[in-house]
Structures are given as structure tokens and as C-alpha cells.
Amino acid sequence: MDEILTASSLCKTFNLSRKQQRIEHTTQRQKVAVDNLSFTAYRGEIFGLLGPNGAGKTTTLRMLSTLIRPDSGDATVDGYSIVSDPAKVRSKIAFLTSELKLEDFFTPNYLFDFFSQLHGVPEDVIKERKAQLFSRFGIDKFAEVKVANLSTGMKQKVSIVISLVHDPDIIIFDEPTNGLDVLTARVVTDFLRELRTKGKTIILSTHIFSLVEQLCDRVGVIIDGRMVACGSLSDVCAGLSLEDRFFELYKETKGEEE
Amino acid sequence: MKNNVLTIIKKEFSRVFNDRQLTFTTIIMPGLIIYFVYSLMGDAANKMAQSDREENISMQVENLPQSMAQAFNLFGNNVAVAEGSFGEAEIAELKDKTVNRVLVRFPVQFDSIVNAYDPMQGQLAPNVEVYYNSTNTATQRIYSMVCGALDNYEKSISNRFDINRADSEEMRFNQADDEKVSGMILSKILPFLILMMVFSGVMSIAQTSIAGEKERGTIATLLITPMRREELALGKILSISGIGLLSALSSFIGILLSLPKLISANGGGDLVSFNYGTSDLVVLLLVILTSALIMTAVISLLSTIAKDVRNAGTLCLPVMFGIMFICLISMFQNNVSDSLLYDIIPFYNSITVLTALFQHEMQMINALVTIGANIFYTVFAVWVLTKLFNNEKVMFSK
Numbered sequence: 001m002d003e004i005l006t007a008s009s010l011c012k013t014f015n016l017s018r019k020q021q022r023i024e025h026t027t028q029r030q031k032v033a034v035d036n037l038s039f040t041a042y043r044g045e046i047f048g049l050l051g052p053n054g055a056g057k058t059t060t061l062r063m064l065s066t067l068i069r070p071d072s073g074d075a076t077v078d079g080y081s082i083v084s085d086p087a088k089v090r091s092k093i094a095f096l097t098s099e100l101k102l103e104d105f106f107t108p109n110y111l112f113d114f115f116s117q118l119h120g121v122p123e124d125v126i127k128e129r130k131a132q133l134f135s136r137f138g139i140d141k142f143a144e145v146k147v148a149n150l151s152t153g154m155k156q157k158v159s160i161v162i163s164l165v166h167d168p169d170i171i172i173f174d175e176p177t178n179g180l181d182v183l184t185a186r187v188v189t190d191f192l193r194e195l196r197t198k199g200k201t202i203i204l205s206t207h208i209f210s211l212v213e214q215l216c217d218r219v220g221v222i223i224d225g226r227m228v229a230c231g232s233l234s235d236v237c238a239g240l241s242l243e244d245r246f247f248e249l250y251k252e253t254k255g256e257e258e
Numbered sequence: 259m260k261n262n263v264l265t266i267i268k269k270e271f272s273r274v275f276n277d278r279q280l281t282f283t284t285i286i287m288p289g290l291i292i293y294f295v296y297s298l299m300g301d302a303a304n305k306m307a308q309s310d311r312e313e314n315i316s317m318q319v320e321n322l323p324q325s326m327a328q329a330f331n332l333f334g335n336n337v338a339v340a341e342g343s344f345g346e347a348e349i350a351e352l353k354d355k356t357v358n359r360v361l362v363r364f365p366v367q368f369d370s371i372v373n374a375y376d377p378m379q380g381q382l383a384p385n386v387e388v389y390y391n392s393t394n395t396a397t398q399r400i401y402s403m404v405c406g407a408l409d410n411y412e413k414s415i416s417n418r419f420d421i422n423r424a425d426s427e428e429m430r431f432n433q434a435d436d437e438k439v440s441g442m443i444l445s446k447i448l449p450f451l452i453l454m455m456v457f458s459g460v461m462s463i464a465q466t467s468i469a470g471e472k473e474r475g476t477i478a479t480l481l482i483t484p485m486r487r488e489e490l491a492l493g494k495i496l497s498i499s500g501i502g503l504l505s506a507l508s509s510f511i512g513i514l515l516s517l518p519k520l521i522s523a524n525g526g527g528d529l530v531s532f533n534y535g536t537s538d539l540v541v542l543l544l545v546i547l548t549s550a551l552i553m554t555a556v557i558s559l560l561s562t563i564a565k566d567v568r569n570a571g572t573l574c575l576p577v578m579f580g581i582m583f584i585c586l587i588s589m590f591q592n593n594v595s596d597s598l599l600y601d602i603i604p605f606y607n608s609i610t611v612l613t614a615l616f617q618h619e620m621q622m623i624n625a626l627v628t629i630g631a632n633i634f635y636t637v638f639a640v641w642v643l644t645k646l647f648n649n650e651k652v653m654f655s656k
Contacts, residue, residue: 065482066482067478067481067482068654087484088484090483090484091484095482099478100475100476100479101474101475101476101478101479102479103471103476105273105276105277106273110272114265114269115479117261117262117265118262118265118483118485119483120261120484162479
């Protein structure tokens, strides 16, 4: 199998404000969000990062997509280091998260062209790709409607399409179905499968067991910033359901600390 | 590289120009408001002066001397001069500001006392009492006229020598060109107005364009593209300065159009004539342009550090007061220093060059150093802005 993304010993700590220290009942100034995290994703697979809220999933994905820098460790994406070559990494990936918003004032049509230009996509390719993606997601009818006036589901579809203007090989997706109704969520999961058949690699984070079971070829379980299990779904589950196995792992990890 | 900067600039411009409301509030409204407010102010001042002139005033004079009779009858048709004595009661009536009356009391035998008075003997001079109410502008005006008439009379009886008496029309004592006299007036107000207008134009746009995008989470979407941070910083600064300049231009046109009304209201007449050469105008344009760039750069930096638009507004306030302070200093400074050292102080340099320019006293070297310094600071700010865009604590802290 062809390794396309390798994270090695990623670490990230955040400073805690006084207020946060009080909320979390701690006197520690710093919180370790990601602790020596390593994993590998292979070309053409869907890799899931599974973990509870605050486990460090989003922080990991943000480091992989070069929005934030790791304190130590590194990751290579299609051969480029996220630390020393972030611009190259950004040209290889799509990053989707609810934190990245589109400007309300503009239309999907305008935004597609705008981001395509920033990615240096040639004019004729922009046109062709836009027609194809817009019809795939049913955006064509809303192409000239300002983002502000679109429904939540349609906004999410537009975000997905905009993130793919440069036809990246790696798609990093933070909580892909969060906040979506069942219909839109289904469109998204179907599309992720479709991307996989095209040979794209998808890294997603979630806390939903069923999503991992439906979609992922391999899974990494993150608890407190550490990778406690990683491998194919069947290897990680070891005969149990994913949910049962997760709680077992959770108990083992938390139990060690107490 | 160039392409991405252009793409960003195009986006920022279409954000403003495709939004009719935003176009109106940032570009058309400043000029309109300034024009209407200033015109109204001028009109109101004109009307007030006009109505004061038309107000009927009764003037009661006690012991009106022969020498002043003629002068007092020249005050105009609506000033009725009556002779007669008055007492405390009449004076007290003037407290009511609707009473259009002025009371004047000369000493008995005014003319002979004045003739006999010798200042060298150290006695108090004869005193004329003029009672009026300064809150009634019509009586205030008559008071000034009475004082003027008395002053003239005093000068005429004790005149020992004249200063600058023009015996013919060709005689000129003030050797400054007329051009320079009108320049003095322009130089006092315009640089201040121009810089403040550019600043306010740039401020609102920079805040929404950077702090606003940060607040709404749309700048992160830009940061995830392979575009270099320098390109984003440069594109933002250039487009914001451009829009800010258009906004300032609008205010400027508003001022130019309303200036005649304002000046005539203040009795200035034809004081503002715009006679500047091409090189003056080029320098004017470049100084304003580079000032806009440097202001945009400063506000952009603050807007980037700010958590949201409101925070950006708070951070920009001290800068605005700082610039106003610098402008005010220069307004009260009579001799603009030629030292090149002053030309590298941001904002101060622009204002002194503009002041000198309007006074027709600008040295080209000062202008060039100023423009160069402004460009240098802008480049430096773009560099810092790039660093900030790369700083996750700045960009993603909530």
C-alpha cells in the first residue's frame, strides 16, 4: 500500500487561561492537546480519527492542514512536510471544518472562481469542474444566490465543492456530518465513498461510531491526545462492536491514570 | 504572485461595489453629509447675520455729544437713536434678551472733558458706558458698531502718527503674494481635514475587511489556500487603501463644494483660490496616497490583532487621537521645519509637507523623503502583517 500521509510524534500544547483553569479544576498552565501522535494513511482509503470531545482530533487535523504548527513532531503529506513546506501541503489537500466559513455576501459561482484562481487552476478547467461539481450537488440552481440566503445543508454542500476546486488528492474532513440533516448527511457520506473510488484519500474525525463503521477502512482511536489503537476496523474491534471496544479502550486508558 | 494579489483586490472591490448599501455608506455618503452639513452651517450663519441686520433696534443715548451725533446717525435705518437719560430700571430691562435696545451713557460735557484730559497727569480717562446683552446677537452687533465709532473718534482726536497708510491704491505693505495669503488659510485646515477623512474612510473598511473576516471565520478559508501570506497582506492593504481613498475623495469633493458658502458666511469673500501647479498636484496626490497606505497598514495590523470588529474599533481609537494630535500640533506651528529628520516621522511628515505645499513653500526633497518614508513603513507593515497572518495565536484565538 502507498503511504500518502504520515504523522510522526505530533505534539501540541495550549496555554490555559485562568478562567479555563477554574473550569477544568486544574492549576496546570498548559494543556496537552495532542501527545506524541503517530499514524499513517494510505492512498485511496478513508481513515477515521475516533474520539470523544476534547480528545485532540480537531487539533490534529488543523496541524495536518497547516493552520497551526506542531510544537514538535512532523507529518508529511504527499511527500511534503507540514512544518517546512506548508504552502505545498495546502495545494495538495482540501480541509473541511465548520470553522472555515464562506463570505455571506458572495454567490457560490463567484466563490468557486475566486478560490480556483487562488489555487492557480486554469480558466477552462475551472469552468468544466464547476459545471460538474455544481450539478453533482444540485448547486446549479443556487449558483447566483448569496451564501447568506442558502439553507444550512446547501451551505455545507457549497463549502465541500469550494474546498475541492483544485481537485486535491487528500481530503481532511473534521466532523463531516455534524449539524446536517439525514438527507444532507447521506449526500456527504455517499460523496466521500465516491471520492474513495476515484483514488482519493480521506482523513475524517468523528465521535460517531456508526459513521466509522459505515465509511472507514481504518481507524485510529484518540483519547486525551494519544493514539490508543490504530489499524483496520476489524483489527481495532477485535471481535467486539466498535462501541464496546471503544469503551474498553477508554477504561484501560483512564484506568491507568487513576 | 501578482495574480493572487490582484484576485484579492478584485474580491475586496466587488465586495464594496456590488453592495449598493455599502457603496453608498462608504463612498457616496461621506461627501453628501459633509456637503449638506457644511452648506447648512454656512447658510445658517449667513441667515443669522442677515436677520441681525434687519432687526429693529432702539438706542437711547444720554448726553449725546456734538462730536458723536453724526457717527451715531450712520448706524442704519433700523437703528432708531433717541436722546434721553436712563436709570437702573432701564438697564435691568436689558436682562431680557428679547429686548432690542442698547443704552449709551456719555459723561456730561463729554467733548470739553475729553479735550481737557491729559493722560500724563495720571487721572482716569473719561468713560463711556454702553449697556447691551451679548446673548442678543443684534444688540451685540450694535455694541461693536458703537465701540468702532468711539475708537475711530478717539484715534481722530489723538492721532500723532499712522501705520501703513495707503495714500494710493498701488501701495502694498504686506509683501506676501495674494496666493500665499489664501494659501495660509488652506494650509491651516486642509491637511488636517484630508488626513482625517482618509483615516475615517480607511478605518471602517479595514475593520470589516480584516477583523470582520476573522470574526466570521472567512479568513481561515483564505489561509487554507496555497496563496502566500504576503500576497494576502498586500492585496488587503492595497484594496483597503483604494476604497479608503475613494471615500476620502468623496469627502474632499463635499468640502470643496461647500467651502464657498462657509467662507462667505465668515465674511471671507474670495479667499480660496486654487492655484497650484502640476508638480504640486502630483506631490499632493502621492502624499495622500502614501498616507492612506500607511494608515491602512496601521489599522490593518490592529484589526488583525483584534478579536472582532468591536475590539478593532477600540484599538483604533488611540491611533485616531494620536493622528489628530499630530495634525493639531502642525496647525499651531507657524514655522515648518525643513529638517529631513522630521520627514521620517509618520503622519507628521505628511502633514508638514501638505502644509508647506498649500503655502507654496514646499521643498521637493522634503516631499520625496516623506513619500519614500511612507512607502518604507508600508512595506514594513506588510511584512509584520504577514508574520501575524502566520501566527496561529493571533489568527485563531477566540
